[in-house]
Structure formats: C-alpha cells, structure tokens
Amino acid sequence: MAFKSTALLQPNQIAKALGCALPILIADFVHAADDKTVLQMPVVEIVGADSSLKNMAGSVNILTQEELFKSHVFNVNEALRKIPGVNVRDEEGFGMRPNIGIRGMNPTRSTKTLLLEDGIPLSYAPYGDNASYYHPPIERFASIEVLKGPEQIKFGPQTISGTINYLTPNPPSTPSGSLGFTGGSRDFYDGQFNYGGTWGDFGGLVDITHKESKGARDNTHSDINDFNIKGVYDVDSHNSLTLRANYFQEDSQVTYSGITDAEMRNFGIRYNPFKNDTMKTDRWGTSLTHQLSFNDDVMLTTNAYWSHFHRDWWRQASTTTDNQCGFTNARAQGLAINPDSCNSTQGRLRDYYSYGVEPRLHVNHRTLGIDNELDMGFRAHFEEQYRTQENAKPLGGATTISEKNERDTEAYSGFVQNKFILGDFSLTPGVRIEHVNFSRTDELKSVGGKTSLTEVLPAFGTTYSPNEKITTFFGFHGGFSPPRVEDAISNTGTIIDVGPEKSWNYEVGIRTKPYTGAKLDAALFRADFQQQNSVGSIAGGSTPLATGEALYEGAELLARQDFGPLFASDHNVYFQAAYTWVATAEMTSAFRCLGSTSDCNGVTARELANGAYIGNRLPYSPEHNLTATIGYSHPSGFDIHLETVYVGKQFSDFMNLKDGMDHPDTTNNFRQGRSGQFGQIDDFVVLNVATTYHVKPINTDFFVSLKNLLDETYIVDRTRGILPGAPRLIQAGFKVNF
Template sequence: MSITINNTARPLSYLTTALCAAGLIALTPAIATAEAVAPVETIIVIGQKDGLRTIPGSGATIEQADLVRARVLSVNEALRQVPGVFARDEEGMGLRPNIGIRGLSPTRSSKVLLLEDGLPLSFAPYGDNATYYHPPIRRYSRIEILKGASQIRFGPNTVGGVINYVTPPAPDAFEGQATWAAGSDGYLEADLNLGGPIAGMRALVHANATQSDGARDNQSLKINDLYLKLEKSLGEHHELTLRVSRYGEDSQVTYSGLTQAEYLANRRQNPFVNDGFKAVRVGSSLLWAWEINDTTTLKTSASYSWFNRDWWRQSSNSAQRPNDFSDPACASMANLLTTCGNEGRLREYHTYGLESRLSHSSEMGAVKFESEYGIRYSDERQNRLQINSDTPTGRTPGISVNAGVRENNLRYLQAWSGFATTKASIGAWTISPGVRYEHIDFQRVNRLNPASPVRGEDQIQEWIPGLGVSYKINPRFAAYVGVHKGFSPPRVEDAINNTTGSSINLGSETSTNWEAGLRGDLTKGVAVDLTWFRMDFDNQIVPSSVAGGAGATLTSAG
C-alpha cells in the first residue's frame, strides 16, 4: 500500500486519479467503470452512449472515461464538453453552477431541470428552481443531457433541457478508492469511495471534503459531502434502493463583484470581508423496482429533502448597502467595515415527492413499441426571512434606519403531474409521441405583520405535448426531427403579490421548441452531431422594466 502526493497548481479530482494515481490508495479496482450497466433500480434518462442512437431527438452523455480524459475539477468543466450547454463559473469551484442550454439564461440554472438518478436534485424544482448548492462531481460516474422532445418524461421545466447525474451502482464485491489532492490557493481535497456486500445488501459510500482559500481575497470555501446507497434484492423481481446524502458548506463568499476601478486596482480583491454563506442539504429517497414480467417494469419512489441556507451579505446590487444614502451609516464604501450593517437572506425548504413509472415493451406485427407512463405528486414548503443588522458582522435584527426584519414569508406549493410516451419502431423509422400534464397550486403568506398576515393563492394547469421522429440512414448515421412544448412555471414569489395576496396572472413560461439534426460516427473515434433548433416563446416571463435588475417586477412578455 502506498500513497503518492501530488501538489500542483491545478488540483486533481477523484476521476483524474484513475489515470495519474495522485494520492491514491488502490484497495481494489475502481467502483464504477464506463462500461457499467444501469441496474433495474435506476430511473434511466438515456442509458449508455449507444442509447443515443434510438432517441428521436438531441441528447448527449458524458461517460466516466470522458471525465477522466478531461481531468475535470467541477461540474462546470464537465458540462462544457457538450455543445449547446453553457456553464458559467461563480466562485470557481462549481458549488453554485449557472447552467444554460441553447442560449437561455444560465443564472442559477433556473431554466434547466437537474436530476440525480432520475429524481429532482433541486431543493424546490417547482416553486424556486435556483441552484445554490451542488454535490461534487466525484459523486457521479456519468452525466446525461436531454435537449429535445424526450424531456417531457420529466418536469416541470422542459424549456431548456434536462441534466441527469448518475451515481455508480453498489458493487457485489468489496471495492474502494481513496484520493488526496492539494493545489494552489490553499486547495485541499480528500475523497473516499467504498462499496460491497453488507448484511444481505449491497452498499456504496462516498465521502468528500474540500477546502480552498479561493481565487479572490477573503473568499475561503469549505464543503463536506456524504452519500450512502443501499441496494437490496427481494427475490428475482423486486429491488429496493435507499439513498441518503448530506451536503454542508461554510464559505466566505460575497454576492457582489468589482467596479472597473476596483478591478484595475486589484482584480482579486474582495472588499466585502464579512459576507458569509452557510448551507446544509439532507436528501433521501427510497425506490422500489418491480419487474412484473419480461416486458413490464414498475418503479415507485418516495423522496424528501431539507435545505437550509443562510447568506449574510452587505450588498446584493449597487443600490443597496453600503451605497444606501437613506442610511447615514451606509453612505459610502468608507463605512463598509465600520458602521454599515448587513442583510441576512435566510431560507429553509422542505420538499416531498412520490412518483411511479410503468414501462412496457410490446410488438404488433413489424412494429415494436416501448412505452412509459408516470404520475408524480410534489409538495414544497419554503420559510424565507430577511434580517438586516446594524453592524458588518451582526446576525440579529437591528434598529437603524433600514434594519430589522424585512421579510417573513411562508410559501407552499403542491403539484400533480403525469405523462405518457411511446416509441414505435418499424424498419429504419422511430416515432415517439408523448404528452405531459402539470397541475400546480401556489400559496403565499406574508407574516411581516403577525397581527394581520397577508394570504394569497394561485393555480396553473398545462398540457405539454411532444413528438420526435428519427430515421436510421445506415448503421453509422441517423437523422432526427422533433417538436415539443416548453414549460417553466413561475416561482411562488412571482405568482402572488406579497402586499395584497392577489394573483399577478403571470401564467407559465411556454414555448414551442423545434429541432432537426444528424448524428453518427465518421470513423472510429470520431463522432458528429449537428443540430438546428428554434424556440418560439408564446409567453416569456421577463422584468417589467427595461433596466430590470434585482427586485424588478416580472411580467408576461407574450
């Protein structure tokens, strides 16, 4: 047993060590390989890379071999391998990725549906689909991306695309891998994968601890991630999979950038030395897979997650502290570290989900059918506070001009959804029609005045059809066309007026998405995938003023 330490300017990830053996204790062969086949208990989006050939629409997979070859450090670096996917860095570590697909805004990944093993990864995919945390890339063995009509199998967001992160299966025999890495800017990382049989089950444990001083001054980062998967076979036709995870972050990060003058003076400075972000996310899911017969499988999952986020900062935009001239203590940047207070944006989310999917294959003459039907219930509960303090390091409500409790909101959302899709194959042709239905109930309670809280409700219903067609030109090439309805519901806070409780009548953001493409293998090791796409928005939700900015009112632009 040996340990090799590699201290480089670019720290190595867990996947990199498969090639470089940096800080590696090789207990047994790697837990997951690029050839690993998804077991029956996994909710599959695409499957292995060969599965792309049968999808009547655009999509992509990033296999473990691709991640190793690219030496990715974060999810942003991994996703940049896929054309049409833009991942914008925020703090340099991929902790809060901003992912956009096909030119849509990447801010907080709000136009993308993020999944883990086919289940929602976001803390509130309906009511507040923003990404304020992200597990480390080392947790995953494969990434799947859908950009065409096939994404209506999932929801609620179908405008941009679906990204599914796939965890490796629990191994049948004991395997393990430990990695240590170090780099510049105080970067340290320890990563551990262990798996094998235990108490009649198969288990997989992944643990990761990462810290860094950051690429800017006063921007330290520290995360701890723990993931556990237990798989249990109940006879030949039943599988249970339990997943439990805990993600924690304690970082000194700010919401503010630099002015041009500040950047020219020191591009790595961060004057907001007292800003801080803490987050904890606990997730769990139980999946029961029942192989009814050789052609029919039922998968039912129950999931719950709790997410708590406290972000204390002195400014979210240029009009707020410390440039708030209505408050003498915050009249200029000169007061930043002395008299100007801060703002605590405190969030808590509880998210529940229950879902069943039935897949069935059949034949009728020369036509082969692969059908899938699903129904899901989602329940999201948000508790949101904004507390303004009197000092740069305060953590309690203050008494100065703009201090005190500024927001106290409860937000609820219940959603029912269902879908039906089928893939009919005859000869070289594959036709895949499908439809999805979403029913969403919003509720909002403004408790800023406890004596007379303001309550409001709203409701949205939407049918989401889609159609994809592919033609296998020869064993190496296939062409495809598709059209589907894009759908993205408004956030609870955007659907209901906070002051009056009345509906803002935003409706859903909808579009008609078209695409046509060609993919195949030019030669061994060289693949091509060309896609034309068009999005016609029927109702796009945008800021009502041209200036926009933080706090801008939203409206339906049509």
C-alpha cells in the first residue's frame, strides 16, 4: 500500500523550515500494495513482505484491514491489544484518549509511544507535550504497523519503546466505495461512508465517519465526526504529489476524575456524579508529499505537514482529592454529592499548532561489491501551545483567567542508516541526532524562560536468514524522549534540570513460517534506563515529577496457525495468540524529586529520593498480557471467532500498595488512602465474540459482535481515582460495497 505524508507550514516558518531541509524519501514502514491502486504514490519500504522482513533488524507487527474488520473493533484499544508487547488501558470507554504502553512502559496518555499517521506525527505536540487527548476513529485506517527495535531511529522523537504507524487507504483504480452502519447497546451508533477512484493521472478518496455512544460510566457520552480526503496526482513518470486533509470534531460529556473506593462500594463501579463536565475539540490537519523517483534505486520524498488542535474541557474535579467543590471528605466517605451545588467550574482551554517539513532519501547502491540500502533524512519541526484556564463562579457565570501560558518548541533532527546486505546476513548501523529548543512565557506575569538540549542516538542491528522460512535478528539503540516544556521550565521561567529520558534498548528475536499456515514471531527485550521521568499515581497531581534509573526486561510472542491452508481445505479453523511477559519493570536507583519544595517534602517524594522503593515494580506495568483468538471461516463467507483478553495485576503507585489504606502518610491518610488513587489493580479476563457473513450477490457484509461477553466488572485505572472497564456491549451492522 502506498503511504504518503504531507503538510503545510505556517507562513512565517516556511522559509526557515525549507532552508534547513534536505530532500529525501520515506523509506520507513511497510505495507503490501493494494491491487486496486494504480498511481505511483509515496510509499515506504514494504515491511509486510518477506523480501523486506528478511533484512529488518527489529520486531515488526502489522494489523491488516481484513483483521480489523472481521474483529469489528470499535476503538483503537481493541485493535492494538492484538499486537504483542503492547498494553492499552481503557479510559472513557470510547477510545478517544488512548493510553498505550509498549514493553512495560507506563501507558498514561501514550506519552512513551510515538504515534504516526502515514508516517507523520499524529500527536499534537510530540516534542513539547506528547499526550494523547485526541485519536482518530479506527475506521479511518487501512492497516496499523508497530515497529520496535533499532530501526526506530528513522522516526522520533520518542525511541524508548515503540512506534505505531496508522495507514490510511489509497484511492482505488476503479471508482468505488462503501457505506456502513453499526448500532448497539449504550446508544452506540457508527456510520461510515467512503468513495474514491482514479481518473487519468488523478486519484481521490473521501472518508466520513460519525460515531456516538455512552461511555463506560454514568453521565458520559461521546459524539464525534471525522472527515478525511486524500488526493494523488501523477505529475510525470518521475514525480507525484499527494495531498491529505482531515477535520475531526468531538462533543462529549466526560469528566476527568475517577471515583473513590467508598463511592464504588456504595454506588457501583460506573458511578460518576459530575454530570456538568464537558469536552469539545476540533482538529484540522493537512499534509503534502512530493515524491521524486530519479530511477529504480534512488527515491526522494519530501513531506510538509500542519495541524491545529483546539480543546475546551470544562470540569468540576480533576481528581478525587481535588477540593475545588469542597467534596473531598464526602467522596472519601462514599457520600452522595450534588455537582449543581458546586459554585465553581474550570475551563482548561488549549490550542496546539504543530508543523514541519521532512525530506527523506532512499538509495539502493552497490559499494565494494556489497549490496546496500541507504536511508537518511532531516526534520524541522515546530510547536506552539496556548494554554488558558478560566474559572467560572457560579456555574456558568462570569469567568476569571487564572492561567495564560505560551509554550513553544523548535526541533531539528536528522538520521542516517545504511544496511549492508551480505548474502544471508545484514548489518545495519545508524545514528539519529535530536536538537530541541524550549521556551515558556507566563503572559499574566510577563515572565518566561528558554532552554535546549541535544542528543546523539546510535543504533545497530543485524539479521540472519538461512532460508525463506526463518529470520533471526539482534539490535540495540539509544532510547530518547524529550521532557515536556512545562517540566523543563517552571511557570516563573526557572530552568529545571530535568533532561530527557535516556535508555539503552536491546532485543533478540526470530520470525519464522515453519510450515504451511503457521507463523511465529518472538523476541526478548531489555530497556535499561539511565534516566526515566516518571509520575507516580497522579498525572501532574500529588506525586511530583521524579527521575531515576529503571530496568525493563521480558519477552513477547505472536503465534498463528491456519488449519485450512495446512490441510488444503476451504474451511479454515484458525488460532492466534499475542502474549507479553514483562518479567522486570523496576526502579534500580533512588528517584530524584523535581517538583516544588512542598511536593518534594511529601512522604512519597522523600522515600523515592531515599531509595526506599528500589526493586519495586513500576506503576501500570502488568507482568502478563495475552490476547488469544480461536475462529472458523466458512467458504460461503461466514466467519466467527472468540477472543480472550487477559491483563495481569498491576500496581498504581511507586509504593506497590495492595490497598490504599496502607498508605504511609498517616497525617493525610483519610484523603490519600481513601482516594481510590492507590492500591493494586487486580487481573481480569474479557471475552469478545465477532461474527461476519459476506453476501456475495449484493457485495454486503452483515455482522454481530459482543464485547465483554460475560459482563465482567473490573478496574482499569486509578490515576485520578477509579475508572472501570467497559460493560457488556452488543453491536450489529452492515457494510455495503459498491
């Protein structure tokens, strides 16, 4: 599948960005070409094909469009759980703010994961605030690629865990489209329309999605609209252009705070009293890609991209210990509260602009009698954050401004990687350089500050493929994740000695198709952090920012067997399992507190700094994750499968408390111990069933799916208080292809 990326810069940055850029090709990710695609579209190296995987020195997993559809995943969380090494934590039950962790990393807001769409940064501030408060609907994508290991240095800035690339579909060769509708319990509606085609040298595709549903809790509801267009123009035999543009809109009733243990006991796990909390977002994005093919061996691709994310979140509580409304003691005791009696609401208003230019070059060359593949590239990337907090008293009344901040980031990065192909072996050394400038201004106080950092990230990988059925690989690389602007520079303009997260990452693995219908991918991994920036139980709350050394070790496995091909039968029974074992996820040194003086005098902060928790398991890192599927496909077009999702127990704090009431801060035990923010999260099992029947005469698919078949109740998060997993969901629908 052709993969393109493009974008527009802010006018005042175009000259600056282009002046620093080199032309270059995206020789990055992977996907097999769609047989309906005829135009020469910007495309990365095909990773899904055996020819490329043979020399890929790292773990690669791909979710195909067929697998996504037949599973009838209704959010990205369901999809990514099918990938080994990936731990996805639910939040509001709709998948709009995913929490994605890879190989044991804390999944909160996906801050440790690099998210791309068609090779372009998807997060609204990947350098200055890599938090996912936005995610496009899963229906937009044709496939998903997950890359781990040393070849991550071709992307960035985050290289400490893994890279996820979402691929949008390309225009078909013949005008065609589809119309789908899904309805279900909890007022779930999902409608999608797409149409596209190729006319001469031009191809175009439009995709429209509308989704709405109640969330996993009381007083929650999400309503989203997503519009996406893609146009491709073959200028001549050597040049092509791709234009992408999208608009996303969300209007949700959703709160930020979880609930306390006492509230859960008295009112149930889905209790949420904050009926007045609302979130509205808009995101505009566009990109432009120029691909220049000098010949069959030299390809230059230049991407330019721009996005604007706007968010208004009005809420009456951030956490269960937030006393904005004076409800803290009542909530800790499990007493009913009335949010209408709260004489306060806070608007957390945000605008993020992200734009840049990225040329990439791919060259196949033969030097000293050795076949080589050279990839190199440069990126000039810019971010602007405008953050305002308005406080309204009474509810819906006049507002006062308590925060008005501008936070800017300029980032310049480059990489070079050369793959030496030596028969059955390949050697791939590479290096990436990141230089980031941060600035922050408090416009209410007219104070601010600036700082910068530069990091060099080496990488090396090797593969051995003695035959077409097996490839072994080994690699290591430098992991890097920049600090947030707000962590590097205080609100008074003081420079804080945070520094980036840095690690040495190692993996060794195997990819094999030992016999017909069988596939096995396995890897051992190790991430040794010289510095990890961690927040304990509260994202930006009572546990301050702390840095220290940490170690993650484990194994991951993807196994699949299709018995139909094995026995040359049109009836196919299949089995697939994605398993992750994070054997080690622990602090290996005392953590240095970087919060305010009052924060760092807290019990948890002092014990962290004194090394009291060395050897403890890090928060939100379950030891075991398993997604296993068994299914059957009939040659008539019928498919049914049962999916089992298991997530092991995990801790929600550095102290590894089994119960919140074990909190050592006896002075604040009433507030802390009963907040729901501390304590163990038990393991849980969820069963999902999906069935599909394709009616060939009318080219239509009919389907039914059941999520959480046994209606299990379980906790998924304690970050801001207890959040539940989704209840049983029944969904049914159809998709007409025309």
